[in-house]
Amino acid sequence: MQGEILDFLKKSDGYVSGDYISQRLGISRQALWKHIQDLKEIGYQIEAVPHEGYRLLESPDRLFSFEVSHGLQTKFMGRKITYLDRVDSTMNACVRLAMENAPEGAVVIAESQTRGRGRIGRMWESPKYKGVYASFLLRPKLSPAEVPLLTLMTSVSAVTALTRVTGLEPRIKWPNDILIGHRKAAGILTELSAETDRVNFAVIGIGINVNNDRETLLPNATSLKEETGAKVSRLAVVQSLLGEIEKDYVYLRARGPEQMLKKWRALSMTLGRRVKVQGEKRHIEGEALDIDADGALLVRTDSGIREKVYAGDVIHCR
Numbered sequence: 001m002q003g004e005i006l007d008f009l010k011k012s013d014g015y016v017s018g019d020y021i022s023q024r025l026g027i028s029r030q031a032l033w034k035h036i037q038d039l040k041e042i043g044y045q046i047e048a049v050p051h052e053g054y055r056l057l058e059s060p061d062r063l064f065s066f067e068v069s070h071g072l073q074t075k076f077m078g079r080k081i082t083y084l085d086r087v088d089s090t091m092n093a094c095v096r097l098a099m100e101n102a103p104e105g106a107v108v109i110a111e112s113q114t115r116g117r118g119r120i121g122r123m124w125e126s127p128k129y130k131g132v133y134a135s136f137l138l139r140p141k142l143s144p145a146e147v148p149l150l151t152l153m154t155s156v157s158a159v160t161a162l163t164r165v166t167g168l169e170p171r172i173k174w175p176n177d178i179l180i181g182h183r184k185a186a187g188i189l190t191e192l193s194a195e196t197d198r199v200n201f202a203v204i205g206i207g208i209n210v211n212n213d214r215e216t217l218l219p220n221a222t223s224l225k226e227e228t229g230a231k232v233s234r235l236a237v238v239q240s241l242l243g244e245i246e247k248d249y250v251y252l253r254a255r256g257p258e259q260m261l262k263k264w265r266a267l268s269m270t271l272g273r274r275v276k277v278q279g280e281k282r283h284i285e286g287e288a289l290d291i292d293a294d295g296a297l298l299v300r301t302d303s304g305i306r307e308k309v310y311a312g313d314v315i316h317c318r
């Protein structure tokens with residue numbers, strides 16, 4: 001209901017009469033007044049003038065679920081949203097939802113994380129109201145070995161969404177870092193519950209630096225605000241991301257891995273480059289040739305041997 005009330009207020013430059021809103025929504029004037037009070041309490045500045053109606057002066061920069069879901073065009077992505085002001089990690093919260101039989105497309109969004117995690121046991125800095133920290137649940141009909149496809153797919157969706165919202169040209173660094181120029185703006189983490197031959201569910205987490213200021217970022221990181229020079233709407237980023245993920249997931253199911261890999265290759269800034277790969281046990285250096293449907297990077301070393309790399313960190317040699 002709050003989303004619908006806000007919609008009336010957002011669509012109008014001036015006042016909207018309380019009678020009009022309550023009639024259209026089929027609620028009493030008193031119920032409307034109570035909803036308006038609730039909205040004010042969570043930070044919306046709404047002016048009420050007798051005989052004129054209500055006018056929205058300012059909305060808080062928050063990712064409330066009713067804001068995210070309102071106007072969302074998706075069929076299943078984000079149809080169930082859990083919004084948290086603070087959480088240890090949205091990954092943990094989303095796994096809990098999965099265990100409680102939440103539907104595919106359920107999303108957990110937090111304003112901050114106290115133990116946000118990245119790949120290879122790293123931390124993901126998650127300062128309050130600065131970034132997007134979200135995990136979503138998929139129940140794919142894939143074998144565990146095919147799950148890297150979901151991570152590749154999410155990188156593609158993230159690049160498309162960030163391009164649409166900011167006009168920038170982010171690119172993917174293998175395996176799933178989103179870079180703008182040579183700095184990282186977003187990262188993706190996939191966690192899995194699986195049997196030997198089938199996936200129970202996958203939780204995919206994405207962290208995006210949106211309005212972080214330069215001095216709070218690591219030297220090799222950036223934010224959308226730093227790159228565009230202006231504050232970026234986190235709401236627009238989340239909505240666009242959910243839309244793109246749904247489109248790409250449907251596309252992956254309909255067209256199969258090779259078409260998705262094609263999209264990934266077109267957006268990759270790793271392929272064709274000289275790279276150093278720091279794996280857990282060894283380092284290799286050479287030219288990044290391609291990726292496989294299992295997400296592995298194919299590297300031709302200087303001695304001409306083709307190596308498949310499944311995990312590790314890539315350094316792009318300039």
Ligand code: BTN
Nearest residue numbers: 089116117118119134187205207
């Ligand atoms: C990486 O680049 O190493 C992956 C970073 C993934 C961070 C996101 S933020 C939302 C979700 N919750 C977490 O704890 N991690 C992911």
